[in-house]
Amino acid sequence: MAFSLSDHPHRRYNPLTGEWVLVSPHRTKRPWQGQVETPPAETRPEYDPNCYLCPNNARANGERNPNYSGTYVFTNDFPALLPDTPEGIYAPHPLLRAESERGTARVICFSPRHDLTLAEMQPSAIRLVVDEWCRQYEELAALPNISYVLIFENRGAMMGASNPHPHGQVWASEHLPQQILLEDASQRAYWQTHGRSLLADYLEVELQLGERLIHLNAHFAVLVPFWAVWPFETLLISRRHVSAMTDLSHAERDALAEALHALTVRYDNLFRTSFPYSAGFHVRPTQAGDWTHWHFHAHFYPPLLRSATVRKFLVGYEMLGTPQRDITPEQAAERLRSLPSVHYKSAL
Numbered sequence: 476m477a478f479s480l481s482d483h484p485h486r487r488y489n490p491l492t493g494e495w496v497l498v499s500p501h502r503t504k505r506p507w508q509g510q511v512e513t514p515p516a517e518t519r520p521e522y523d524p525n526c527y528l529c530p531n532n533a534r535a536n537g538e539r540n541p542n543y544s545g546t547y548v549f550t551n552d553f554p555a556l557l558p559d560t561p562e563g564i565y566a567p568h569p570l571l572r573a574e575s576e577r578g579t580a581r582v583i584c585f586s587p588r589h590d591l592t593l594a595e596m597q598p599s600a601i602r603l604v605v606d607e608w609c610r611q612y613e614e615l616a617a618l619p620n621i622s623y624v625l626i627f628e629n630r631g632a633m634m635g636a637s638n639p640h641p642h643g644q645v646w647a648s649e650h651l652p653q654q655i656l657l658e659d660a661s662q663r664a665y666w667q668t669h670g671r672s673l674l675a676d677y678l679e680v681e682l683q684l685g686e687r688l689i690h691l692n693a694h695f696a697v698l699v700p701f702w703a704v705w706p707f708e709t710l711l712i713s714r715r716h717v718s719a720m721t722d723l724s725h726a727e728r729d730a731l732a733e734a735l736h737a738l739t740v741r742y743d744n745l746f747r748t749s750f751p752y753s754a755g756f757h758v759r760p761t762q763a764g765d766w767t768h769w770h771f772h773a774h775f776y777p778p779l780l781r782s783a784t785v786r787k788f789l790v791g792y793e794m795l796g797t798p799q800r801d802i803t804p805e806q807a808a809e810r811l812r813s814l815p816s817v818h819y820k821s822a823l
């Protein structure tokens with residue numbers, strides 16, 4: 476019997492982080508006893524007087540939002556990082572080590588409309604968000620003591636988003652975040668060995684094989700990575716090797732907005748629900764250095780497995796051993812690819 480990725484348990488290597496994932500495709504044949512239900516369609520008003528992100532409303536600290544019409548950005552009222560933290564090191568023993576961390580955190584409202592999501596916004600509106608992300612990256616990179624600017628979105632109560640109003644966050648930190656350290660080391664080593672970007676070479680292979688590809692436009696590709704951990708995890712990669720969103724041309728920014736729209740619509744259509752996820756952009760650090768090896772990309776980590784209510788948990792063997800999945804990345808890509816490109820709500 477020959478080893479087959481679609482039949483036999485195996486592990487797959489993630490060249491970006493050096494980590495492994497266990498794939499158990501034979502388990503998708505076992506009977507499913509968990510509950511499957513479609514929740515009632517959520518309807519939200521365009522404006523919610525109790526939402527602290529809607530235009531003109533007051534926030535927890537008493538400040539009032541302006542009557543904004545596009546994007547709106549403010550410093551998080553409860554930021555995880557503060558710019559004026561005193562510098563210091565705590566190291567009473569080699570096994571006990573702490574360092575002060577300076578930075579800041581902002582909230583980016585994508586739209587004044589309380590009832591929208593990226594998936595329900597038009598690419599032209601998402602393009603305005605792309606421009607705002609670029610502005611924030613440049614602004615925060617110019618602040619003192621900032622090494623990294625991480626733009627991300629937590630969507631849905633399942634991912635811990637405290638408010639359904641369409642918004643994301645940007646955290647700027649003094650040190651490189653953990654995932655960035657891992658991916659930086661891998662991309663740098665690959666660049667030094669091959670003189671090429673790791674993700675450029677990976678994308679070339681994926682475009683040849685085609686089996687994990689979900690969406691392709693002139694400047695971006697969206698695919699389920701070969702090493703995906705979450706059932707419907709995706710990776711968005713720029714087709715040109717650039718290392719930050721701010722390097723993108725106007726046409727590329729348009730294409731990024733189009734790709735984000737195409738992906739999030741398919742996500743919503745998968746279980747006919749507003750699909751939860753954590754997603755974020757991985758770009759070059761802002762501190763001085765040679766970051767040529769960085770290749771601009773975004774990760775989408777959605778928790779849903781079987782329906783709008785049945786989610787995957789990283790527990791047991793996954794917490795103590797290796798992350799594990801049943802449905803293969805190829806099967807996940809096939810499902811996402813075959814979905815309509817029109818949002819189910821607008822198709823009603």
Ligand SMILES: [Zn+2]
Pocket residue numbers: 522523526527528529530588589640
């Ligand atoms: Zn709102």
Ligand SMILES: [Zn+2]
Pocket residue numbers: 491658757772774
């Ligand atoms: Zn990454």
